Amino acid sequence: MKIFSKATFEANVKGYSIFDCAFNNADRFCFLLVEQKSSRDVYPRTRFLVLGLDGPTAPRIGYYDTGEMTFSSIARGFNPEEYVAVDSRSRVYSSDSKRRGEESAIESLISLSNEAGDTVVINRVARVSGKIYAIGSDRCLYRREGIEKWVDLHAEGRGAPMPADYTTSRTDWGRVLGFKDLSAFSETDFYAAGGAGDLWRFDGKTWQQCPLPTNAQLETVCCAGDGKVYVTDLHGNVWAGREESWTQVATSELSWGSQPVDAFWFKGRMLFGAQEGLYVINRNKQVVPLGDVEEGVPSSMVTGRIDISPDGNHLLTAGPHGACLYDGETWTRLFSAFDYR
Known part of the structure; x- marks a missing residue:
């Protein structure tokens, strides 16, 4: 080609x-x-x-x-049909069949101030059930409804709960709390991950924190075709489960900068993507380059x-x-x- x-x-x-x-x-x-x-x-x-x-x-x-944009990510939405990119400071680019260009930043349309008075950092955008979501720090999610139309799940009463002492002077909430990634089986079965082992399930009405057996910094989450949810940490270690039951299914020795930033179920197996290269879980339950287990990659x-x-x-x-x-x-x-x- x-x-x-x-x-x-x-x-x-x-x-x-x-x-x-x-x-x-x-x-x-x-x-x-x-x-x-x-x-x-x-x-x-x-x-x-x-x-x-x-x-x-x-x-x-x-x-x-x-x-104008720095540290951006991009996703394709299908309701509405468009490409959407958002950077860490909430600046937005979009493209559909009729237009292409920048929009107003999310923070100029809705408040991105959290309960502690800090500004939410957008970590990435993702497509979930056809919709684009901007995924932010401090357990914040913003659903896109069209050009310059974003909905804060907290503002509509459907945001993830915050710790009881969240507004105190603790300075490391940015490290402790999610989110970094979002995935879903359906519109009423979301999983969001990030922070220090901070994994949550949303059933469309209420959020439940999942007892993931780690406090490692979480990077990706994927609702997979085998019915399990897969979660990776900063070094590529993988846990799998659902709701109350979680088990580590793979170890990894990937260095910082090589860790998975994408995780997708494809053709019957989990694949993990980094800035350079694809990874998979091998028979020894280790995360290794895909080229190590099959030819032609x-x-x-x-x-x-x-x-x-x-x-x-x-x-x-x-x-x-x-x-x-x-x-x-x-x-x-x-x-x-x-x-x-």
Whole structure:
């Protein structure tokens, strides 16, 4: 598959690293790119690259640049249909069939002040039951209902409970409390994770804290196709269970910076994605690179961040220098920077 010529690659991708990706379908996706800079005096630019491989004029390539966003993530929503990216300071980019560009920051539309008077930090966005959620510190979740329309679950009386002494002078709540990630079996069966072993289930009305047997810093959560919920910590250790029952199912010795930041169930197994490379649980119950247990896996330069197609049949993965599609049997390299040197 050839998406770019050398000229179009240099015009659209050269000088940037791929930081995240979002799936519409097997022919349409969006990549979040960050400018490669040697100087720290100026923020790197963020580029949102939209690719379409279908239609009479394929490939269709378009991008939007901004110098305002930092530490962003992106997801594809289907109710409404759009790509949405949010950065740690709640700045928003969105793209649908009619428009592409920045919106008002979430904090300019609704309050992001928590009960202690601090500003919530947005850790990522995720798609849950077709909706986009901005996932924030201090157990905060914000549901997107359309352009410049966000709903704070706490404001509508459906937010996760806070500790009784939350408004006291304790200074480490940011480390103790979630959230970092969100996943769901349905609209009435959510799991949110983050902080020091801070894992919660939401049944659509009430929240219940799950007795995860660790106080490690949690990074990802996935409601999987085998009926279990999988949770990873900062070093890639994995726990699995549901509601009141949890067991560690894999150990990991991944260094900080290599830990999973994405977790998805795909074709009957858990896959974990980092900024560089894919991981899986092996027979010895260890988290190892996917290439260690099967042949033909592309390098970590073009794999890592993960999103799954809505029908569950394709996996999109992106590393810092390229991207691939995977249908469970065949890997298709979409593009790689090394093809254009």
